[in-house]
Amino acid sequence: MSMSSQGHPRRWLILAVICLAQLTVLLDNTILNVAIPSLTRELGATTSDIQWMINAYSLVQSGLLLTAGSTADRYGRKKMLATGLALFGIGSVVAGFATTSTQLIAARAGMGVGGALLLTTTLAVAMQIFTPEEQPRAIGIWAAVNALGFATGPLIGGFMLNHFWWGAIFLINLPVAALALAAVAALVPESKNPQGDRPDLLGAVLSTVGMASLVFAIISGPAHGWTSSRVLVSAAVAVVVLALFAYWESRIPYPMLDLGFFRDRGFTGAVAGAVLITFGMSGALFLLTQHLQFVLGYGPLEAGLRTAPLALTVVLLNFSGVAAKLTARLGAPRAVLASMVVMSGGLVSIATTGEAYAGTAAGLVLIGIGCAVANPAMAHAIMKAIPPAKAGVGAGINGTLAEFGNGLGVAVLGAVLSSSVASGKSLSTALGVGQAVGAVAVLLGGAVAAGLLRRADRAEQKSVLAA
Numbered sequence: 001m002s003m004s005s006q007g008h009p010r011r012w013l014i015l016a017v018i019c020l021a022q023l024t025v026l027l028d029n030t031i032l033n034v035a036i037p038s039l040t041r042e043l044g045a046t047t048s049d050i051q052w053m054i055n056a057y058s059l060v061q062s063g064l065l066l067t068a069g070s071t072a073d074r075y076g077r078k079k080m081l082a083t084g085l086a087l088f089g090i091g092s093v094v095a096g097f098a099t100t101s102t103q104l105i106a107a108r109a110g111m112g113v114g115g116a117l118l119l120t121t122t123l124a125v126a127m128q129i130f131t132p133e134e135q136p137r138a139i140g141i142w143a144a145v146n147a148l149g150f151a152t153g154p155l156i157g158g159f160m161l162n163h164f165w166w167g168a169i170f171l172i173n174l175p176v177a178a179l180a181l182a183a184v185a186a187l188v189p190e191s192k193n194p195q196g197d198r199p200d201l202l203g204a205v206l207s208t209v210g211m212a213s214l215v216f217a218i219i220s221g222p223a224h225g226w227t228s229s230r231v232l233v234s235a236a237v238a239v240v241v242l243a244l245f246a247y248w249e250s251r252i253p254y255p256m257l258d259l260g261f262f263r264d265r266g267f268t269g270a271v272a273g274a275v276l277i278t279f280g281m282s283g284a285l286f287l288l289t290q291h292l293q294f295v296l297g298y299g300p301l302e303a304g305l306r307t308a309p310l311a312l313t314v315v316l317l318n319f320s321g322v323a324a325k326l327t328a329r330l331g332a333p334r335a336v337l338a339s340m341v342v343m344s345g346g347l348v349s350i351a352t353t354g355e356a357y358a359g360t361a362a363g364l365v366l367i368g369i370g371c372a373v374a375n376p377a378m379a380h381a382i383m384k385a386i387p388p389a390k391a392g393v394g395a396g397i398n399g400t401l402a403e404f405g406n407g408l409g410v411a412v413l414g415a416v417l418s419s420s421v422a423s424g425k426s427l428s429t430a431l432g433v434g435q436a437v438g439a440v441a442v443l444l445g446g447a448v449a450a451g452l453l454r455r456a457d458r459a460e461q462k463s464v465l466a467a
Contacts, residue, residue: 006131006145006400006457007049007129007131007134008128008129008130008189010060010128010187011130011134011138013187014125014187014188015126015129015130015138015141015142017180017183017184017188018121018122018125018126018142018184018188018395019122019141019142019145019186019359019381020047020073020176020179020180020183021081021084021085021118021122021144021177021180021184022118022119022122022142022145022149022173023145023148023149023176024176024177024180025088025089025114025115025118025119025149026117026145026146026149027149027153027156027173028057028092028111028115028170028173029309029413031051031153031156031157031169031316031343032053032054032057032157032169033150035157035161035166035169038161038165038166038182039053039101039104039166041142042166043098043099043100043101043104044101045101046101047427049101049105051223052101052105053101053104053105053108053273054108054264055106055216055219056106056108056109056112057109057111057112057115058112058215058219058403058407059107059109059112059212059215059216059219059275060109060112060113060115060116060212061113061115061116061119061403062116062211062212062215062367062399062400062403062404062407063116063208063209063211063212063215064112064113064116064117064360065116065119065120065211065235065376065392065396065399065400065403066204066208066209066211066256066257066397066400067116067204067207067208067256068084068116068117068119068120068121068205068392068396069120069124069392069393069394069395069396069397069399070200070203070204070256070257070392070393070396071117071197071199071204071392072110072117072120072124072192072392073124073193073389073390073391073392073393074123074192074193074196074199075191075192075351076190076191076192077124077191077192077392078121078125078127078184078188078190078191079188079190080116080117080120081117081120081121081122081125081184081188081440082184082185082281083114083117084113084114084115084116084117084118084121084402085114085118085177085181085184086110086114086116086177086181087110087111087113087114087117087175088114088115088173088425089114089174089177089178089181090110090114090172091107091108091110091111091113091114091169091220091421092107092111092170092171092173092174092177093171093174094106094107094110095107095108095111095167095170096167096168096170096171096403097167098167100221104255105172107251111302116399118396119398119399120399121395121400122142122391122395123139123142123379123391123394123395123398124191124391124392124394124395125188125191125385125391126138126139126142126189127139127383127388127391127394128189128388128391129189132384133190133204134381135380135383135384136324136327136328136376137318137321137324139376139379139380140317140318140321140323140324140372140376141319141377142379143314143318143371143372143376143379144314144315144317144318144319144372144377146375147278147310147311147314147371148311148314148315152311155304155305156169156172157169158304160172170218184237186450191391193389193390196441198254200249200252200254200255200256201357201458202248203245203248203252203255203256203257204256206242206244206245206248206255207242207245207256208408209237209241209243210237210238210241210242210244211238211242211400211403212236213235213237213238213241214234214235215243215403215404215407216234216406217234217235217238218404218408219407219410219411220347221415222412228416228448245326247261249283255319255321256393257393257397258390261385261386264369264385264456265452265453265455265456265459266384266452266453266456266457266462267381267385267386267404267454267456268452269381269449269450269451269452269455269456270346270378270379270381270382270385270449270452270453270464271382271397271401272445272448272449272452273374273378273446273448273449273452273453274338274378274379274398274401274402274405274445274449275401275405275408275445276403276405276442276444276445276448276449277340277343277374277378277441277442277445277446277449278401278402278404278405278406278409278443279405279408279409279412279438279441279445280344280347280405280409280437280438280439280440280441280442280445281343281371281405281409281438281442282405282409282410283369283408283409283410283412283413283414283434283436283437283438283441284347284350284367284409284413284434284438284439284442285307286409286410286413286414287413287417287431287434287435287438288307288357288360288435289303289348290417290427290431291308291350291360291431291435292368294427295355295427295428295431296355296357296360306357306360306361307364309364309365309368310364310365310367310368310371311363311368312368312456313364313365313367313368313369313371313372314368314371314372316372317368317369317373318372318376322372323372323373323376324376326373327376327377331457332377332380332381332453332457333449333450333451333453333454333457334450335373335374335377336373336374336377336446336449336450336453337367337379337446337449337450338373339370339371339372339373339374339377339442339444339446339451340370340374340442340445340447340449341370341446342366342369342370343366343367343370343374343442343446344370344440344442344443344446345363345366345370345439346362346363346364346365346366346368346369346370346438347363347367347435347436347438347439347442348363348435348436349363349366350363350364350435351431351432351433351435351436351439352432354428355428370442374446376457378398378449381396381449381453382397382401382431383395383398385456409438409441412437413434413437413438414434415439416430416433416434417430417431417433417434420433420434
């Protein structure tokens, strides 16, 4: 059976394996937050230590996504997927038995390397083993696992901390990583760029430094002030280094990131839409956790449970294939625009609900419907616009956009919240203002993406007719 014509014969089982690998990374993105009191008490961690425990992981992961994807394309996606699982497992062991804050920060950075490899190779492998007709549903399931990890991380972390010591939240990764590693070795086929381009070492260094500096500036802004020297210097470094990266990539014959991709309207539309959508969504969800705890009065664990309607809606629509069928019926441009309208309606519902959870729950379901349709459609548009040989780079771009949009959304909407409170508004009103800003960003992202995706479809139809 040809993988190119009918897909890999065990593709759905392989998808389950790579989703299991993906889940280990996603759980770790959220599980640490519930352990902050324990880390402060048992390791004597300062506020600065806690920030670095959280940020070391995201900085390393976001900085390496493009490089990890390019490395997987060159040396083999199966090899890099297995390497990512191994590094993640080793980092989890070191983190679980760390006795100082420094050891835990270093372990988290090492886990970030493994996380970057996993996030890029899982999506790239999914694109390789499924037919074009099946790819939207496969990516939908892959995206649903993201929502599942977001929702279950705090719940699993809370359960583990109620029964074990804080290191258990890292050691729980080991059986999952070991099972995934064995399954990857047995089931996942190897794939890589057949041309074997020379490694773009300078591009890798520039993209890593530039993206890490940009993310550092974004996450430092709320705590240190947007005009602080820390933020301004790191932002300046990011601008200069990323400009050098773009210049270098445009000059060499074997670029890690082919800037010609941006001439594809579908790719550009998906990129612009993805940034604006993740900006609005991540910032709005950041505000939601505060709304549930400070306005509605729920504890951390109960607040986590109250966000479940969002993740359950995404999982239900993507695992059932309903979201993929809806996208196929409407076409990507209409589906993206419609889902963004529904999602923004959900954000408005939360913004105007006051102290009633019913309005928040309804808003979460609407957001879940929008996420279930829009996120896979965006990811598929990005991956479809990139040659299969560069699937790892495409996955790196998708992951980088998510990291950038998430960080920017939390930073900017957090600043909106702070300024609203400082101007005399109540916390409930200030949170509503932030949610409204997020809704506008989501609508704008949907309109931009839908317009460019529509133009790309028309251009593709013209080229088919001309041929």
